[in-house]
Amino acid sequence: DSGVTQTPKHLITATGQRVTLRCSPRSGDLSVYWYQQSLDQGLQFLIQYYNGEERAKGNILERFSAQQFPDLHSELNLSSLELGDSALYFCASSVGGDWGNQPQHFGDGTRLSIL
C-alpha cells in the first residue's frame, strides 16, 4: 500500500462527457503528480502541483485541467471526452516539490473507459 488513494477505481462514460478523478496523497506529501497510461503511448506525465500551486506541466491537453486543494488532495478534470482518452490515470505524490531527487509514490489508478 503506497498510501496514495485514487477514486473511483473504474469509470465508464460516453464521448463528449466530463469526469473528475480524485487523488489523496500520502500523509505529509505536498506534491501531487498526474500521469496517463494508454496502450499506445505508455506512461505520460501530465502535470504536477506542489502545495496548491502548479509546479510543472507535461503533455496535458487543453481539455484537461487539474487543481490541488488546501487539504492537498487533487482533482483531474477531463472534459469533451474522446475515445482516445480511454486510459489508466495514475496519481503520485512526493514530499517536496523538486521531483528530480525524490521518490514518487503511485496510487492504483483510475481506469477510464469511453464508450
Added chain:
Amino acid sequence: DAKTTQPNSMESNEEEPVHLPCNHSTISGTDYIHWYRQLPSQGPEYVIHGLTSNVNNRMASLAIAEDRKSSTLILHRATLRDAAVYYCILPRDNYGQNFVFGPGTRLSVLP
C-alpha cells in the same frame, strides 16, 4: 523521447541475481537516475534512485558508472514477485519533457 535506453526484455531464474542495464549517455551533471517498476495491473512502484555513488535499499542496489553514462539495477535474489516492467528514468529528456517513462525492460522470472 526518453534519453534512457534499456533492453526490451530479460529473463532470470528464481533466487538468482538480476542485473538490469540502462544507458543514459546524455545525462547532465545534476540528473538523478531513478528506477521504478510496474507489476501487472498495478501502479508504478519506486525502487531506487541515485546521483553518483552506488546506492542500496531493501529492494535493490543501484550501481552507477563512474562517467554516469550508464547504470545497473541489481536485484540480489529474484523472486516470482519481481516479474514486472522496470523503468530507468531521468528527470527530464532531450525535449525538456518531465519524467518520461520509456518502454522499460520486461523482466520474466522463471521458477
